[in-house]
Amino acid sequence: MKTAALIVAGGEGKRFGSPLPKQFVKLNGKEIFIRSVELFYQSSLIDCVVLVMHPDWVARALSILKNYGLKRVEVVAGGESRQQSVHKGLNALSRYKPHKVMIHDAARPLFNANQIEEILSYVKPGKGAVIAEKITDTIYQAEDGILLKVLDRRKLWKAQTPQCFIFEEILRAHEKALSDHFLDATDDATLYMKYGGEVTLLSSRSPNFKITAQTDLQIAESYLIKLEE
Numbered sequence: 001m002k003t004a005a006l007i008v009a010g011g012e013g014k015r016f017g018s019p020l021p022k023q024f025v026k027l028n029g030k031e032i033f034i035r036s037v038e039l040f041y042q043s044s045l046i047d048c049v050v051l052v053m054h055p056d057w058v059a060r061a062l063s064i065l066k067n068y069g070l071k072r073v074e075v076v077a078g079g080e081s082r083q084q085s086v087h088k089g090l091n092a093l094s095r096y097k098p099h100k101v102m103i104h105d106a107a108r109p110l111f112n113a114n115q116i117e118e119i120l121s122y123v124k125p126g127k128g129a130v131i132a133e134k135i136t137d138t139i140y141q142a143e144d145g146i147l148l149k150v151l152d153r154r155k156l157w158k159a160q161t162p163q164c165f166i167f168e169e170i171l172r173a174h175e176k177a178l179s180d181h182f183l184d185a186t187d188d189a190t191l192y193m194k195y196g197g198e199v200t201l202l203s204s205r206s207p208n209f210k211i212t213a214q215t216d217l218q219i220a221e222s223y224l225i226k227l228e229e
């Protein structure tokens with residue numbers, strides 16, 4: 001049975017604040033989206049890869065993928081939101097009839113691909129698996145800068161990606177969300193759980209933070225320099 005990877009790179013990177021969308025910015029000499037695609041493309045456990053790219057940058061992405069010899073990556077145009085982009089990517093994947101799918105932010109290029117097998121082992125009918133990070137700080141709930149409540153951090157995690165599911169189940173969850181006009185989910189586990197799925201959280205074995213601001217890029221570079229020494 002096939003396993004697919006869906007890499008979402010359809011955003012504009014507004015918080016990064018550069019004319020080039022952050023997924024095209026080079027991290028130690030290689031574009032961030034290429035690093036994320038390669039994590040899955042180079043895995044023997046992944047049978048097909050779809051990259052969802054911002055519509056204005058599809059041609060540029062295709063040319064860069066070709067330069068890296070990443071021939072078997074299908075590129076589709078993303079939507080206005082991450083949720084729409086994922087849905088477009090899932091529709092593109094349908095023709096490959098995958099059994100499982102790993103949905104990953106292109107903006108998380110540091111993910112440790114050695115965890116692919118472990119994550120997939122948790123994915124079963126009705127059960128998804130998501131890489132997340134346990135909270136170590138005290139977490140406040142506030143309104144207008146006034147502390148309202150201190151939350152129990154023992155029960156709190158920071159969602160990351162990949163987020164992995166039985167393909168038909170997460171596709172159905174996205175379709176139901178669309179028909180229910182539930183359109184502002186910021187991740188896929190939200191939809192999966194809303195429509196009855198159970199999600200297992202797994203800690204990342206390496207830094208797996210999202211490149212959101214320019215400072216994140218500098219942190220990622222110093223980590224990679226050490227790793228690739």
Ligand SMILES: Nc1ccn([C@@H]2O[C@H](COP(=O)(O)OP(=O)(O)OP(=O)(O)O)[C@@H](O)[C@H]2O)c(=O)n1
Pocket residue numbers: 008009010011012013014015016023052078079080081082083085086105106107108210211212
């Ligand atoms: N319409 C969108 C919005 C986001 N994403 C992708 O979802 C991931 C996480 O989103 P985020 O870090 O918020 O990226 P951007 O939306 O580009 O960032 P910003 O909010 O700063 O514009 C990224 O890989 C991004 O490319 C997407 O595929 N389609």
Ligand SMILES: C[C@](O)(CO)[C@H](O)COP(=O)(O)O
Pocket residue numbers: 082105158159160161186187188210
């Ligand atoms: C999917 C995600 O990376 C999990 O933390 C996050 O929700 C993406 O949010 P963004 O606003 O699209 O970066």
